[in-house]
Amino acid sequence: MSESAKEAILVAARRTAQAHGYAGLNFRDIGDEVGIKAASIYHHFRSKADLGAAVAKRYWQDTAANLEALSKANGDPRKALRAYPGLFRRSLEEDNRMCLCSFMAAEYDDLPESVKTEVQTFADVNVAWLTRMLAAASVPASKRETRARAIFAAVAGAQLMARSRADLKLFDALIDSFRGSGLIPT
């Protein structure tokens, strides 16, 4: 086990948090899923706050990597932009899960400070990437970052609404509508 145990804990915790939030995380269930006793998790993480922060950090790191891959696979930023909502779609495809950081944004009042920081970084990572992509679209530089934030917020909102109906088609329709109205460049 050793290093792979820590990885397994992070994965299990991420999946749980994507469905039940930070409040839904508990050491017993994670231990069961990993095949370890709850107390043993303390060998890898000092506290629940520590685990939560590690999970959220890993989450935005993975997202940053995914975004990088997206802009590398699609030479044209417009095509990358087109593929962006697919990242949020994937969570819904996985048993109607949602973005970890959207969930934690809702739970914001009850989050340890260290977790809050990572959640905000997730948004920053997304906005920064979107801003770069928008530079290639016909969005004036002065409005680029705000537009990036708007797209991020809208896609997150679409995911939230689609989740509450467990309806992937609804998500697709919402994204289409964002494109049709001009919010997301086509």
Place this chain on the structure above:
Amino acid sequence: MSESAKEAILVAARRTAQAHGYAGLNFRDIGDEVGIKAASIYHHFRSKADLGAAVAKRYWQDTAANLEALSKANGDPRKALRAYPGLFRRSLEEDNRMCLCSFMAAEYDDLPESVKTEVQTFADVNVAWLTRMLAAASVPASKRETRARAIFAAVAGAQLMARSRADLKLFDALIDSFRGSGLIPT
């Protein structure tokens, strides 16, 4: 007390749920806030699920009334539409709270069936009103309802993002961007 106790419980529960979700609801705290023993709440609501459903139902009923007032106060649907995001802004103004049903949408997996129904009705109420308002804007009838859903989702997403920064100005900027890009008619 009697009827006013039940009302007070509903109000306290709503405020708590807007900040900590359905999971954050607990009878002790509500009792304390109302000035009643936790056990006494059972005289008014049969279970936590019952209370949750009642709170969510009251929430969309109040929202329906607010929306009606909005379209009455603004003769022009375009003006009413302009005022719509203000409803979501108000939650943020109240100690950075958020839409009860957005929070519950995130918690969807852990919601009793009766609560889920009310949460979906909240979305329906918003979409129905927006669809009516869009009829007066230059949105083709075939796309009206989908656009209504898109606006609802986007505004909810903006609220979520602004909450995670406790930043009202961010919310305003996001809404402005929704308008500037054409998602929300001006």
Place this chain on the structure above:
DNA sequence: TTTTCTCGACCAACTGTTAGGTAGGGTTGA
């Protein structure tokens, strides 16, 4: 008197967390 409501006390289940122990591998020094 009867109904309506509130009370304190209690329960089982669950929470994050700690103390202390054990099995096995690696390193050390005589």
Place this chain on the structure above:
DNA sequence: TCAACCCTACCTAACAGTTGGTCGAGAAAA
């Protein structure tokens, strides 16, 4: 070479606090 030691990874057992929920007794109002 071999015993002594230490480290990592995990364990059992229990802690104190909180959760949603229930009970019978009694106060208040009709």
